[in-house]
Amino acid sequence: xxxxxxxxxxxxxxxxxxxxxxxxxxxxxxxxxxxxxxxxxxxxxxxxxxxxxxxxxxxxxxxxxxxxxxxxxxxxxxxxxxxxxxxxxxxxxxxxxxxxxxxxxxxxxxxxxxxxxxxxxxxxxxxxxxxxxxxxxxxxxxxxxxxxxxxxxxxxxxxxxxxxxxxxxxxxxxxxxxxxxxxxxxxxxxxxxxxxxxxxxxxxxxxxxxxxxxxxxxxxxxxxxxxxxxxxxxxxxxxxxxxxxxxxxxxxxxxxxxxxxxxxxxxxxxxxxxxxxxxxxxxxxxxxxxxxxxxxxxxxxxxxxxxxxxxxxxxxxxxxxxxxxxxxxxxxxxxxxxxxxxxxxxxxxxxxxxxxxxxxxxxxxxxxxxxxxxxxxxxxxxxxxxxxxxxxxxxxxxxxxxxxxxxxxxxxxxxxxxxxxxxxxxxxxxxxxxxxxxxxxxxxxxxxxxxxxxxxxxxxxxxxxxxxxxxxxxxxxxxxxxxxxxxxxxxxxxxxxxxx
Numbered sequence: 080x081x082x083x084x085x086x087x088x089x090x091x092x093x094x095x096x097x098x099x100x101x102x103x104x105x106x107x108x109x110x111x112x113x114x115x116x117x118x119x120x121x122x123x124x125x126x127x128x129x130x131x132x133x134x135x136x137x138x139x140x141x142x143x144x145x146x147x148x149x150x151x152x153x154x155x156x157x158x159x160x161x162x163x164x165x166x167x168x169x170x171x172x173x174x175x176x177x178x179x180x181x182x183x184x185x186x187x188x189x190x191x192x193x194x195x196x197x198x199x200x201x202x203x204x205x206x207x208x209x210x211x212x213x214x215x216x217x218x219x220x221x222x223x224x225x226x227x228x229x230x231x232x233x234x235x236x237x238x239x240x241x242x243x244x245x246x247x248x249x250x251x252x253x254x255x256x257x258x259x260x261x262x263x264x265x266x267x268x269x270x271x272x273x274x275x276x277x278x279x280x281x282x283x284x285x286x287x288x289x290x291x292x293x294x295x296x297x298x299x300x301x302x303x304x305x306x307x308x309x310x311x312x313x314x315x316x317x318x319x320x321x322x323x324x325x326x327x328x329x330x331x332x333x334x335x336x337x338x339x340x341x342x343x344x345x346x347x348x349x350x351x352x353x354x355x356x357x358x359x360x361x362x363x364x365x366x367x368x369x370x371x372x373x374x375x376x377x378x379x380x381x382x383x384x385x386x387x388x389x390x391x392x393x394x395x396x397x398x399x400x401x402x403x404x405x406x407x408x409x410x411x412x413x414x415x416x417x418x419x420x421x422x423x424x425x426x427x428x429x430x431x432x433x434x435x436x437x438x439x440x441x442x443x444x445x446x447x448x449x450x451x452x453x454x455x456x457x458x459x460x461x462x463x464x465x466x467x468x469x470x471x472x473x474x475x476x477x478x479x480x481x482x483x484x485x486x487x488x489x490x491x492x493x494x495x496x497x498x499x500x501x502x503x504x505x506x507x508x509x510x511x512x513x514x515x516x517x518x519x520x521x522x523x524x525x526x527x528x529x530x531x532x533x534x535x536x537x538x539x540x541x542x543x544x545x546x547x548x549x550x551x552x553x554x555x556x557x558x559x560x561x562x563x564x565x566x567x568x569x570x571x572x573x574x575x576x577x578x579x
Contacts, residue, residue: 090132094140097124102147109152117152118173125177129184133192137181145174217241218252220332225254228305228325232318236306240269241333248273248301265290269302280319287313291322293330300333369402376402404443428551431469433460433494433503440473448481456494462501462571468547475540476505476567483509483565499573506566517557521545541567 101124105117121144129137149159153166161167214220221239228237241251248270264283272281272290276299281290287307293300303326307313314322376395380387387395433456441449462469473492480490484507491506512520519525523542544567548555553571560566 090128090136091139094128094132094136095143097128098140098143098147102151106151109156117148118169118176121148121173122177122180125181126184129181130188132185133189134182134185137185138178141174141177141181144177145170148173214332217333217336220329221252222254224325224329225252228322229254232305232314232322233308234305235308236265236304238265238269238304239329240266240273240302240304242273242299242301251301265304265306269304273299273302280323289314289319289322291326293326293333295330295334297334300330300337303329369406373399373402428463428465430461430463431466432458433462434458436462436464436466436469437473437492439466440470441477444477444481451481451484451487451489452477453489453491454493455491456503457496460494460496460501462503464551464571465547468550472544472547472569473505475544479540480505480507480509480565480567483507485509497573500570501573503569503571504566506560506564508564511559511563511565512557514559520557521555 098121101120105120109117125137125140125144128140146159149161149170150157153161153170155162161170214223225237225239228234236253236255238253239251240248242248250266265288268281268283269290272292278292278294278299281292282288283290289305291303291305293303303322305314305322376399379385380392380395434454437454441452477490477492484490488508490508492504493506494501494503521541521544525542545555548569548571551571553569555567555569558566558568
């Protein structure tokens with residue numbers, strides 16, 4: 080479909096030629112057939128012309144048939160003189176009937192053509208609307224929109240101008256037919272329209288180009304430039320109204336994209352503020368508590384009115400050491416999580432026995448805590464992982480299980496090699512994890528209802544474990560065990576655990 084509508088006068092010349100051709104065919108029989116029979120044949124031709132070319136062509140055919148019948152088929156031949164008054168009556172009635180039939184048939188044809196045009200336009204708008212709803216980016220929208228415009232209108236050039244950060248507009252995308260060159264005037268004129276906040280369709284002098292502001296309720300989203308037809312003809316008012324509708328669709332899409340971007344940025348700011356507040360509230364206690372304890376201990380050690388014996392100094396110094404370790408662990412957790420999320424951790428995946436990784440993970444635990452651990456896996460169970468990262472996974476899971484389990488209860492660490500994966504789990508006998516919290520516990524800084532049982536913790540351990548497991552292509556989840564307790568399970572694809 081190259082143009083929306085045809086010129087109404089295009090069918091007139093063919094209609095006249097049809098009548099002359101028919102007259103030439105009729106002339107050999109003018110001495111044989113009755114004079115009134117030609118009217119029926121001419122009326123048939125008028126109906127065909129009206130059906131094909133519309134009202135104007137049908138009226139021209141009726142007048143031409145009137146003249147041809149009189150001049151070529153009524154005696155005296157080759158003269159407009161009519162001897163028999165009855166022939167005048169026949170001619171006049173024929174002209175009136177031919178005009179009425181042509182008018183009615185042509186109008187029916189034009190109404191049908193208009194209905195088909197509306198149907199095509201509706202299909203076009205539906206197609207564009209569906210594309211604009213499903214298209215994820217402005218670039219793809221612009222490419223499809225301009226290609227559709229060139230195909231529909233037969234325009235030489237279609238250009239989309241969009242605003243820049245400084246309030247100016249520039250050429251965002253340009254589609255042109257073969258051999259068409261860029262026109263610097265179009266950019267200058269588009270900038271002028273944008274700066275003047277024009278909302279109506281604009282033209283440059285007598286040029287057939289159209290400049291359509293992409294106007295919405297919140298302002299101008301840009302300018303759509305559609306050059307004239309390839310044959311240089313201007314756009315009709317109907318074509319212009321359709322282009323305005325297409326421009327409105329593009330403006331709506333651009334407005335939606337801009338509002339979505341603004342909403343995303345606002346949401347990111349809100350999330351940043353929320354995380355900042357959560358970080359301060361969650362980590363401040365974890366950092367402040369050991370600092371306060373160390374400050375109090377050092378203050379006591381420096382008090383001039385207290386004389387410290389060597390035996391009394393050791394417990395105080397050990398307390399400072401424990402608090403320093405606790406503070407270092409909290410800061411390390413934050414750094415670990417940030418490196419994981421930024422993909423800044425350099426991994427070295429090698430095969431390690433699970434027992435070797437666990438031995439390193441529990442090395443710093445107190446003796447009474449290590450005695451609570453129960454191991455349930457074969458000695459040859461091998462994991463193809465980064466040793467340092469998986470030491471942290473086991474350390475966080477084991478410390479979490481020890482913290483939430485009643486004193487003296489065992490914590491089971493198990494593993495098994497299944498057909499397509501390796502399964503690992505850490506099971507405790509604590510209060511368990513409610514179903515509604517089983518996904519939330521892996522979120523940063525989240526601490527569930529049972530967190531009141533634990534004196535310390537920043538809510539980062541499980542988040543770090545999930546990041547590491549996900550980085551290795553595995554999955555981790557929480558589940559309840561009977562009669563009480565929680566089990567944190569991990570699966571790793573088998574191929575990741577085979578020695579390469």
